[in-house]
Amino acid sequence: MSGCGGSEGLVQLITAEGRRTESPWWDLVSDVGADQLRRLYADMAVVRRIDAEAVALQRQGELGLWAPLEGQEASQVGSARALRPDDFVLPSFRDHGVAYCRGVEPTTLLRVWRGSALSGWDPTTYGMATPAVVVGSQVLHATGYALGVALDGDASAVVAYFGDGASSEGDVAEALCFAATFEVPLVFFCENNQWAISEPAHVQSRASIARRGEAFGIPGLRVDGNDVLAVLAVTRLALARASAGDGPSLIEAETYRLGPHTTSDDPTRYRSSAEEESWRARDPLARMSALLHTEGLADDAFDQEVEAEAAAAADLLRRGCLALADPEPLTVFDHVYADPHPLLEEERAGYVAYLGDLGDLGDLDELEPRDDLATPDDLPAQDRFGGQDGIGALR
Amino acid sequence: MSPSGRFLLPDLGEGLTEAEVVAWHVGPGDTVTLNQVLLEVETEKATVELPSPFAGTVTSLLAEAGETVEVGAPLVAIELAGPEQVPTLVGYGPIAQRSSRRGRRPARAPRTPTAPAAGGRPLAAPPVRFMARQHGVDLAQVRGGGPDGVITREDLAAHLASRTGPVGPVEGTLPPAALREARQVPRGVRKHMAEAMARSAATAPQASIFLTVDATATSELVARLRADPRLAGTRITPLTVVARATVLALQAHPALNASWDDATGEIVTKHYVNLGVAVAGPRGLIVPNVKEAQAMSLPVLAAALQTLTERARAGRSSPNELRGGTATITNIGVFGVDAGVPVLNPGEAAILAYGSIRPRPWEHAGSLALRDVVTLTTTFDHRLADGEQAARFLGTIGELLRDPGAIVTSS
Incomplete structure (x- = not known):
């Protein structure tokens, strides 16, 4: 583990080789059966394919920019599938997998990156704000939103997604301070993907980012961000604390951005291929697939089904993207x-x-x-993605 | 015949205008699938692989490896396997690209005929009408190429170019740019000067201060030394005295005899003075320097400066003379000007410019007198010295020129 603090204190339920670990954290996901394990894997596979298609669309001139998420599927799917529909999410600009799990149609996700819209969607529709391009700003917004939730006496919780780079922003420190003081129902979810553009995580923080919570009086824990079950477990605990009025938590998910920071970036200029390979060996999809196959929960037919689902998602994304109308x-x-x-x-x-x-x-x-071009809303309903009837309600 | 598609180079990185083709992964005749990597290109930001937006057969490659291609230019033509939609280009590139986006609608017929109706007033903007009047052109004779037949400046220029017979220059009109401007690639000394000055301006925060002093005593000293038979053969000038004063001032204020080491982030203060002198040589400005000037008495320094400047004016300065300077003097008075703001020689903390030394009405001994007065300017690197240090440095030089006794007596 090249992240700060070694593997000590890291919550992990499935090893990189796809074997179950001994851990008390299993209690938090004891309800997750075969179907739901398969669903978590399929979610990650579809999200990875959507991301790859978006990268291709950018390279073909169809999108102005894209921030790829490859490698972070478990962190995003595992945490988002812990949410209930009435929880609220404030994401960074890379959390397309979270948006997918919240039911945002991927074509809708593309609109702002294509310049077809000034922003993404109506946050109230999906219980999720639009991507924050101003690094770390969403963490402050989340803190204020969570304070509002508490003042309303609502039992829902709020999640702020941010990266290791954002952790160096004053905004995040202010948010941690304020959230702790007012005990707001907020989960600080840091996807530590090891690189803040070209700056490695150990420059962002000499100690693990999770340990910062302690100084503010916020419990912090580190989770293997490439282990979708472990992420699901820790996020459930943090959401339960928030909903119960026990205040904020800080989760640091140790993961890795396998691709460039954005499509304008070239990671070969600042990091070694050996490092990338070492993280590919800890791939979130590979370990889940290994677990499913080892335990007889998946066969070739399942793999083909997932592949077909992902390919259909990519095809629909491409067609939806090309059909997006220029804004008036x-x-x-x-x-x-x-x-x-x-x-x-x-x-x-x-x-x-x-x-x-x-x-x-x-x-x-x-x-x-123009009225002569299809808009995503014109697409047949069965062609849309997502929905919120994942396993979030199991919480 | 299947429909064909052309893949235009997109803006790959938020405002790029071009990319270099690094390598092709496919060739004519190859069958390609959607998103199959076609080629690799390098932009100013990244080297990236470009996936095919079409499935089909490559008919031709429209750019070669090693070629730099503008955003919006075609890269490859592909015969499509199916009735694929030809994608539109999204980019921030050259404005010309916009036509490909707007072209989705069939172009409408122009609202008015291209040629204006007989008797009608030709359409043109007021500046174009003005230009036509100046050239004595009847706009009815000019073909309008703009929207709705509007006559543009280019249309008028084309009309003028096609006119036969001699056309005398008309007041207020201008010949083509190629005749009014000259272009040359800077080389040698001039190129070096351009690079050095740009580097200086880009790296050192520069500030300048001025001091005007009564240098009559310096003029008298120069005259006396010139008449001294012991110094026969040595050329003594005001520069000699200013140089000696500068060396003494640099030793008294070492902050101005320093450099900034970017590699280590340290300030390097020098205990020696390699005094540079800006010389207008036959090929341009050069700045040779006198090594170890702090160890030279006035006559020795005078001889060294004489040799240095003569060699520079003859274009024979050695590479050693042109490097390792620690501070510079520039005599802009030779051009007849009173004062100026010099730019630092890169890597140095200070440069002194002095203007013409000429008689001016000046306060002397409590009344107005005609005195030899000179304006001194010091530009300094504000990372290495502050205003107070620079002012003390310039003050020391000024005092030595006002009363040059110490110039001769100090060792």
Whole structure:
């Protein structure tokens, strides 16, 4: 384990080779049977394929940018499948797997990366905010949101996802301090993928990130982030604490970003292929597949089913992406303020006049909304992904 | 015949304009599947593999390995296996790309005929009409290539170029840029100067201070030394005295005789002075330096400067003379100017510029007199010295020029 603090104190239920460990943490996932184990594996396989397709779409000029998640599937799927529908998530910009588990259609996920929309979706629809590109900002937002949940007397919990790089931001330290002081129902979920762009995790933190919680009075624990069951177990515990009014928890999931930071990045310039290989040996999908096959819970037919499900997801993602309509120019003024705003109205009128001037020179029709292109909402319902009826309700 | 698709180079990294083809993984005739890696390209940010947006058969490669391709340019043509949708290009690249996105709708017929109706006023923007008037052109004779037949500046320029017969220059009009501008690739000394100055400006935070002093005594000293038979054959000039004063000031204020070591992040203070002098040589500006100037008496320094500048003006400075300087003097007075703000020679903490030494009305002994006055400027590296240190340094030089006794007496 190249993460800080070695493997000591690391919660692990399934080894890299796919064998079950002896651990008291099994009690927290004793209800997870064969079907649900298979479902967790299938989720990770579909998420990995969606991610790979999105990377290909970016390389083909269909997306402006993409932040790949390959390697972090267990951290995202394991934690998201611990959530109940009424819990609320504030993600980073890499948590596409969490969004998938929350029921966000992957085509919807792509809209902002393609420039087809200014933001992703209505957070209330999925119980999940849109991706935070400002590193660490979402952790403060989550703290405030969780305080609101507590003041409402609601029994739901809030999860803030962030990375090892964000842990160096003042925002995260402030959030930890405030959340501890007000005992808000929040789970700090740090996906330590070992690299903050080109900066290794040991530069971000001399001690493990989980240990920081202790200083704020927040229990912290480290989990093998490539072990989907272990992640499910620790997240369930943290969510239960939050819902019970016992305050925030800090989870550090030790995982690894196998790909580039974003599609604009080239990791070969700052890290060795030997390091990547050592983490590929701890791949979250491989160990789950090994467990399922060793225990007779999966066969070749199952593998083919999962492969077909992933391929269908990729195909639908591609078709949905190419069908995304360009936004109508004036929508840039929508959703800036909840209520009418005089300055914005003035700017909007000015922009209308400007577009009108351009129109005089030729292409006025371009300014009108298009109705000749399919939008994701037009796709058949059975073609949509996800849903929240995973195993979250088991909690 | 199956439909074909062309894969255009996308903007791979948030605002890139080009990429170099590193290697092709496929060739003409190869069957490719969706997302199969076609080629590898290197951008300013990363080396990446490009997956095929189509399934089909490669008909031709449109860029060679080693070639730099602009965003939006075609990379490969593929005969499609099925009725695939031709993808649209998403990118921030050159504006020209936008036409491929807007082209999804069939182009509308122009609203007005391209040629203006007989008797109608030709369409053109006011600056174009102005330009036409200046050239005595009737716009009705010009073909409009803009939207709706609007005559653009380019249309008018093309019309003018195609006009036969002599066309005299018209006041206020300008010939093509190629005739008005000259381009040359800088080489040798000029290129070196450009690089050194750019490096200096990019690395050292530079600040400048000024001091104007009464240097009449220095002028008198120079005249006296020139008349001294013991110094016959040695060329004594104001530069000699300024150089000696600068060496003494550098030793008194070593913060200005220092350099910044980027490799170690340390300040290196020098106990020796290699005094550089900016010289306008036959091929441009060079800055040779006198080694170990702190150990030289005034006559020895004078002789060294004489040799140094003569060799530089003849274009015969040795590489050793051109490196290892610790501080520099530039005499901008030779160009007839009073003052200027010099740029540091890279790697040095200070440079002294002095302007013309010429008689000016100046306060002297309580009344107004005509005195030899000079303005001194020091530019210093603000990482190595602060304003106070630089001011004390410049003050020392000024005092030595005002009263140069110590120039001669100090060892």
